[in-house]
Amino acid sequence: MNPIITHIDTACCLIRIEELTILTDPVLDEPGKRYHHGWGAFSKKTSTPAISQEQLEDVDIVLLSHPQHKDNFDESGKAFAATVPTTLSTPDIERKFPNGIGMRPWESHELVLRSGAVLTITATPAKHHPHWLPGFISGPVIGFMITHSSEPETLYISGDTIYFKGIGEIKARFPEITFALLHAGGVQFPYLTGKGCYTMDNKGVQQMLETLKPKLAIPIHTEGWSHFREDTVALKAALKNATQQVQNCLHYIEAGIPVSLAELPSK
Numbered sequence: 001m002n003p004i005i006t007h008i009d010t011a012c013c014l015i016r017i018e019e020l021t022i023l024t025d026p027v028l029d030e031p032g033k034r035y036h037h038g039w040g041a042f043s044k045k046t047s048t049p050a051i052s053q054e055q056l057e058d059v060d061i062v063l064l065s066h067p068q069h070k071d072n073f074d075e076s077g078k079a080f081a082a083t084v085p086t087t088l089s090t091p092d093i094e095r096k097f098p099n100g101i102g103m104r105p106w107e108s109h110e111l112v113l114r115s116g117a118v119l120t121i122t123a124t125p126a127k128h129h130p131h132w133l134p135g136f137i138s139g140p141v142i143g144f145m146i147t148h149s150s151e152p153e154t155l156y157i158s159g160d161t162i163y164f165k166g167i168g169e170i171k172a173r174f175p176e177i178t179f180a181l182l183h184a185g186g187v188q189f190p191y192l193t194g195k196g197c198y199t200m201d202n203k204g205v206q207q208m209l210e211t212l213k214p215k216l217a218i219p220i221h222t223e224g225w226s227h228f229r230e231d232t233v234a235l236k237a238a239l240k241n242a243t244q245q246v247q248n249c250l251h252y253i254e255a256g257i258p259v260s261l262a263e264l265p266s267k
Helices: 075-081 165-173 202-212 231-240 242-248
Strands: 004-009 012-017 021-026 035-036 041-044 062-063 086-089 099-101 108-113 118-125 142-148 151-157 178-181 216-219
Touching: 004 216, 099 216, 165 202, 178 202, 202 231, 202 242
Parallel strands: 021 062, 062 086, 086 099, 151 178, 178 216
Antiparallel strands: 004 012, 012 021, 035 041, 108 118, 118 142, 142 151
16 A cells, blocks of 8 residues: 655645545635634634645545544535545534544444455544543544555554553554554643643654554644644654654655655655
């Protein structure tokens, strides 16, 4: 399996696997608008999508980590998802979208490719709030693991999560992870919950990589919103003294440019 990834904005990526086209966490609004994410949490979008909604064609399926937050599913993203045959997300998606299929951790959805091979998309656990807050504050979130029946490679998409015990459960079920897209950014709302993180900062990224040990990992969800506290430059700087295993697997990609994950150079 050789996924070709184009990072569009925030956690929004276009992923091509054979003839299948996947879009993750659709964020397609232009910058400048202020959004309410719930419970008094506000932020402003600052980034421009590298690919416009009009340029997206023939998307077969949307993988949405959660529908309740605008930095993963904004107004243009919602409009686009409504045109796609299938959207996989948390159970709440089924009451919002006729094409929605709700998933809980460890549930799977299968797609048959033209070759006859089966692509299996498994929902993985995620925790989108500081350890000391109750889960209903952020609501349910999932990540995704993509496996191919004829090839050994796997692709993990973390969804919005901090590092928590569920990451170890993912490793137990999927001991060999080839590629990983990690939602980082160290999201915080200091005026509400102090320094508590809602997505991984550099420490969380390092912990996740030390646990999962993917061959290649790409941080996304690092820029584009005013509530993100650790952009790509800061993340790189913070991880320069990480273990060799962590440094060797990390790659950073430029938005808007398709990248073949299998062809990225080994470090």
